[in-house]
Amino acid sequence: MSKMKYDVVVVGGRIAGSVSSxxxxxxxxxxxxxxKRQEIGTPVQCAEGTTxxxxxxxxxxxxxxxxxxxxDGADVHAPDGRKFQIAGENSKGYILERKIFDKDLAVESAKSGTDIMMKTTVKDLIIRDGKVCGVVAEHMGKSVExxxxxxxxxxxxxxxxxxMAGLNTTKLPGDIYSCAQYEVVGLNTPPNWLKFYFGEEIAPGGYAWIFPKGKHRANVGLGIRGSNKTAYSYLQKFMSQFSATPVELKVGGVPLSGVVSKTFTDGLMVVGDAAGQVDPITGGGIHLAAACGRMAGEVAAEAVEVxxxxxxxxxxxxxxxxxxxGGNLETSLKxxxxxxxxxxxxxxxxxxxxxxxxxxAISKLAALKFMGKHPNLLKVLKEIL
Structure with a gap:
């Protein structure tokens, strides 16, 4: 078994890993x-939206x-076809090409001095006296310590x-949203406007989305929870109303139960999806992975220095x-x-x-007056406000 030595080993080369590195x-x-894969940035398992x-x-x-x-904004569609618009500074964002973005981050990390090993899978941790001191990995069929x-x-x-380090990252089945998404061409949708669709017939326990990527391209997908049918089957049904051609299918799971109970232990930190650092309302994790990745990387450098x-x-x-x-994530989870x-x-x-x-600019008074006409919603409104 060959041996290597580094100050910091980062496991995972997507956004959280590359930014930490x-x-x-x-x-x-x-x-x-x-x-673990041979190329950073693929496969894409994300709607690719960020802030x-x-x-x-x-x-x-x-x-x-x-x-x-x-x-610039979004339409939110109710099950009965009604919709309202969200616009303003807080609604602005970007749709990325994750295959390019993720690799660019890895390139920037490499330019800053990070070494990168592809096709490398962690098989075990090196633990001495209860402290993580490295990893045992398999690289191109050979073991390396x-x-x-x-x-x-x-x-x-x-x-x-x-x-492996003894932290609890287990998720219950109801904590993981099953997602399926097509990248399509030929879809007539506004190039700067998101669309969200709610309804048990569309996406039980979740929602469907259309994220435009310009030039009549878009990500069309949905996330579901608590159904005995697959996300893919709901996606097929949702897609049937559009005249568009799929060019890529993406599937995966998103953790929406909040951050794990502990994100560190002796010799190890956890970041990104691994730590549950995902917005529980939207399922968005890019901006959180970047933010927490930077925090982890900076603390790691400081730990090495001292x-x-x-x-x-x-x-x-x-x-x-x-x-x-943390406060924003707790509010989103509520x-x-x-x-x-x-x-x-x-x-x-x-x-x-x-x-x-x-x-x-909705006032609490206006909301209370409206919800007061609907007793079943009044309790929910009070919880929110």
């Missing part, structure tokens, strides 16, 4: 990022190389690496992300649990109200 390398750490905050975090400008379209001061687990939903990768020191990472985004309680009839009533309102 990038900022750890910029901070002076000797970093190795390992990726301007992603680029602020990365200190980079949106590039035509990987930005497919710029978004990689010692490190600390490991960053960015290996996706239900992180195997975090579990020579302390103990649990006591790495708790700093959890303290930072909890302060910066809203998602409220949304879970709503029937199609409830959603129709709410959209009936919202379609006549300025979404970003």
């Amino acid at each position: 990038l900022f750890a390398s910029r901070g002076g750490a000797d970093v190795l990022m390992i990726e 301007p905050a992603t680029f602020e975090t990365l200190e980079m400008k949106p590039s035509k190389r990987f930005v497919a379209s710029k978004i 990689i010692e490190a001061d600390l490991v960053i687990a960015a290996d996706g939903v239900e992180s195997r690496v975090a579990k 020579g302390d990768s103990s649990s006591k020191f790495l708790k700093k990472y959890e303290d930072i992300w909890s302060e910066k985004i 809203y998602r649990r409220i949304l879970d309680k709503l029937t199609d009839k409830d959603i129709n009533i709410i959209v009936e109200f919202l379609e006549t309102q300025d979404f970003e």
Whole structure:
């Protein structure tokens, strides 16, 4: 078995992993990022939407190389066909080409000094006296032992690496939304406007979406929960109303149960989908993966500099992300649990109200007056407000 030594080993080469590697390398750490696939950026398992905050975090400008379209707002469709619009500064965003964006992040990380190993799978952790001290991996059919001061687990939903370290990343079946998406061509949809569709017949327990990518291309997909039918079968039914040609099918799962109970231990931090750092309402994780990846990378570099990768020191990472985004994630999780309680009839009533309102300027008094006419919704409204 061959042996290697690094300050930091990052497991996973998507956004959370590449950003962690990038900022750890910029901070002076000797970093190795390992990726189980032969190419970073594929397969795409994402609707590819993100916010301007992603680029602020990365200190980079949106590039035509990987930005497919710029978004100004969205239509939200109720089960009965009603809709309301969301617009304004808080609604602006981008649809990315993840295959290009993810690889560009890896390239930037490499330029900053990160070494990268493809086709490499973690088989075990090196643990001494209860502390993670590296990984045992398989690279191109050969075993390699990689010692490190600390490991960053960015290996996706239900992180195997975090579990090996004794952290609980297990999700209940109801915590994972099953998603299916086509990238299509020939769809006549506004190039700068998202569309969301709710309804038990469309996407039980979730919603469907259309994310435009310009030049009559779009991502058309949905996420479901609690159904004995597949997300793909619902996608086929949803697609039947459009005249468009699929050119790529993407499937996967999204964790919407909130962040795992602990995102660090001696010698290890967990980031991105592996940590459940995904918005429980939208399922969006790109901006959160970038933000938490930067925090993890910066803390990793600091840990290497001071020579302390103990649990006591790495708790700093959890303290930072909890302060910066923890409150928003907790609020989104509460809203998602409220949304879970709503029937199609409830959603129709709410959209009936919202379609006549300025979404970003709704007064509590106006909302209370409307909901007061619907006793079944009043309790829900009080929880939200």
